[in-house]
Amino acid sequence: MPTKNINPIVVKILAIVFVSCTFLGQQAHAGAWPVRPGKVLVSLTGSYFKASRLWDRKGKSSAYADSGSFNSKGLYLYSEIGASRVFTVIVSVPYVSNTYSDTRGKSTQSSFGDAEVGGRVYLANINFKFYFAIQGTVIVPLYSDSPTQNVGYQSLGTDLRLVGSGSGSLGGDKSCYYTIEIGGRQYATGNGPFQLRSTVSYGINLDKKDQLAFSGSGVLSQSSDKAFRGNLSQNKDFSYVQASISAGRSFTKNFSVFLAYNQFVVGRNTGIGSNVSLSLINKF
Amino acid sequence: MYNGYLKIFYQTLFFILIVSSAPSFAKEGKNVKNTTQVEDDVVFTAEPEKKEAIFESHEKIVYNVNVRNNLGEEQAGKVGYVLLDLQDKVIKQDGIDVKVGKKTDKNFTLKIPAQSPGFYKVQLTINVTDYDDTIRRVVGVDPKKIKSETSKPGDFDQFWQNARDTLAMIPMEAKVIPQPALDRDNSNCYLVELKSYEHYTIRGWLTLPKDRTKREKLPVWFILPGYGPRGVKPIYGDDLAIFCLNVRGVGNSKDKINPTEEGYVTTNIENRYKYIYRGVIMDCLRGLDFIASRPDFDLNNILCSGASMGGYLAIATSSLDKRVKLCSANNPVFSDYRSLMGSKEWPMKSFVKYTSQKRIPLSRVMNNLDYYDLKNFAPNMKCKSLVGIGLLDNLAPPYNQYVMINSLTNKNKLFVYPNLAHEVPEQIYKYLSNWMMDEFGMF
Incomplete structure (x- = not known):
């Protein structure tokens, strides 16, 4: 297994970033490294998010009114296709089920969510130690504007981000990697939010099969629509920072499983929630 | 980006290339201590x-x-x-x-x-x-200003084209024989047997990942041997085809020719058409013919590498055959022979001894060696290259290395190690692995 072995790590990074996906339709990517031409990476993630408290517009914590709570169950299919040495095609399709319940009742929206299609271009590296890429995707809502299906903004959008990734040895079988990304997302509707997004990830390959990773990410979403809705996927003006920890194991060269937990740690106009997810990742 | 396998791989490669790279009789004590x-x-x-101890x-x-x-x-x-x-x-x-x-x-x-x-x-x-x-x-x-004082023979290119034409007339008759006893965890090992220039049989070791798929085209790492009779052994990798070739008179390719270690470099040197390295270089091209014959290999992604004599062969091969995409040569020998006149070091001391024993004018040998001089191959190498040299190298002196390097017209990366002799550190193989992964899109 001499020269490649970036692949498992890319897979791992993919998992780490991916498991931070939430009901807000964030998407994953695999750091700055491209996928080998002709190879296809597929990830299937199941996640469960729950928030029983919220941050108001000033960031003050409180309980939902009427003992309310919000939960979101999601199934995310994500794929990266190596098109050339420097270009990777990205496709993601989520299926989401959001439920808000309180003492007055319960409402659920279930549907395919915001799909994304785009690509990542590998730009450059510094001595093959730190890699830079730019990634762009188009956001396409796969749901209708109905009370039972509306799981997002129902708006086309674009996402553009810069990604930097590096890795290093920690001695023995241990190695580490890190990814930093920053970007923006614009939804096309009149008051569709503009969002600044960033993620920092650090992972340790404990041995040839196991890894532990930590990441933090933040979203600053701005819109003229300042309203807070119990269904968090409808909020447009908010911000939060979340932290996550994940553990992964590679069962074969091509197949890995990741379990992750993430927690919102600070925010504004959004729920205080936590998320558990399980990802199955395979390379074909 | 790396894991233990990769580390083991380039450590193994480092060991194999270095241990097999220098003529044992030519190794002399040098103060390389810091x-x-x-x-x-x-x-x-x-x-x-x-x-790098390089000043203006x-x-x-x-x-x-x-x-x-x-x-x-x-x-x-x-x-x-x-x-x-x-x-x-x-x-x-x-x-x-x-x-x-x-x-x-x-x-x-x-x-x-x-x-x-x-x-x-x-x-x-x-x-x-x-x-x-x-x-x-x-x-x-200012070593970039060093130039050779002798020019390339006018018929240099034709000389080698004639050799290639002769090689092309010899059927390769490739045999690929499984070696289950040499299989490793995720690699199958094969003995490859080829007919080459002058109908000599040459052999090499091919390793392939076991989990390769039928439609997969594997990048190829083509490894050439250093000087000496031992030759190269199988090298194991993943996601790669690794072909280690033993040229004539080396390793398991000694059927018709088996010179002594000291005598190898002077075998038939008095005749430029019969000199052993004419066949040796054609053996390397035959190795590329074998690679090109494999439908499961990615012919756009071939790395040709070696150290010492292997470095010389890697550059000569990459110069003559454009199928090579990347060339890695560490401590390549046989550059700017004429500037070594008077040297007591190998290989010049072997040339002097041989010509003296055979009563052949040294000038005749030097005229022949112009056709084998690395600096004359260098300008035609168009693929990207990575070269590592040691400033204390007595077998491939830095002056001679720079004559060759300054003749390169390709995009090349040079590592200079001021405290090393005929060797390079492990880190250059790490760089090589990264560079290959990047160039071949093997992420």
Whole structure:
């Protein structure tokens, strides 16, 4: 297994970033490294998010009114296709089920969510130690504007981000990697939010099969629509920072499983929630 | 980006290439230490101000030296330098008075006057109360300005085209024989047998990942042997086809020709058309013919590499055959033969001994060697290349290396190791792995 072995790590990074996906339709990517031409990476993630408290517009914590709570169950299919040495095609399709319940009742929206299609271009590296890429995707809502299906903004959008990734040895079988990304997302509707997004990830390959990773990410979403809705996927003006920890194991060269937990740690106009997810990742 | 497998891989490759790269009879003791010491009483170290010991012709050659006095008495005396040309003629020597108190250490700076382009030997000396020693180094001054004083023969390209035409008429008759006893965890090993130039049978070792798919096209790492009879053994990888070739007279390719280690370099040297390296280089091209014949190999992604003689062969092969995408050559030998006239080192000493015994004019051999000179292959190499050299290398001296490097017209990356002789550090193989992954899109 001499020269490649970036692949498992890319897979791992993919998992780490991916498991931070939430009901807000964030998407994953695999750091700055491209996928080998002709190879296809597929990830299937199941996640469960729950928030029983919220941050108001000033960031003050409180309980939902009427003992309310919000939960979101999601199934995310994500794929990266190596098109050339420097270009990777990205496709993601989520299926989401959001439920808000309180003492007055319960409402659920279930549907395919915001799909994304785009690509990542590998730009450059510094001595093959730190890699830079730019990634762009188009956001396409796969749901209708109905009370039972509306799981997002129902708006086309674009996402553009810069990604930097590096890795290093920690001695023995241990190695580490890190990814930093920053970007923006614009939804096309009149008051569709503009969002600044960033993620920092650090992972340790404990041995040839196991890894532990930590990441933090933040979203600053701005819109003229300042309203807070119990269904968090409808909020447009908010911000939060979340932290996550994940553990992964590679069962074969091509197949890995990741379990992750993430927690919102600070925010504004959004729920205080936590998320558990399980990802199955395979390379074909 | 790396895991244990990758580390093991390039460590293995490093070991194999280095251990097999230098002629054993040509290995001589060289002071490549960075530190001298006597029972830890006094420790004398020296580092060039420029990391690679390559200076500009308008600047002084500066060494920072440190004297660590572990004794209970003050050490007084001189720290100095002797600057010599490559023929050991003293150009300049000087020194400074030093005093180093007991149980202390002190730093000093030695400044040598600016020199004209070329390579120079430097002896850094210490002569104090209870300790004397010398550290020997080589420094370069504007080596990019070094040019060969001899030109390429006018029919050089035709000479090699004729050899290629002859090779093309010989059917390859490739045999790929599974070697289950040599299989490793995720690699199958095969013995490859090919017919080559002059109908010689040559052999090599091919390893392929077990989990390869039918539609998969594997990048290829083509490894060529260093000097000596041992040759190369199988090297194992993942996601790669690794083909280690033993050229004629090396390893398991000795059916018709089996020269001694010392005699290899002079076999039929009196006839430029019969010289062993004509066949050897054609063997390398035959190895590429084999690679090109495999539908499961990615012919756009072939790395050709080697060290010492393997480095020479890698550059010669990449120059003659454009199927190579990347070339890696560490400590490549056989460059600018004519500048080695008078050298007591291998290979010149073997040429002198052979011509003397056979009563052949050395000039005739030198005329033949013009067709085998690495500097004459270099300009035609168009693929990207990675070259590593040691400034203390007595078998592939830095002057000769730079003649070749300055003849390159391709995009190339050079690593210079000022404190190493005929060797390179493990890190260059790490860089090579990364570079190959990047160029071949093997992420």
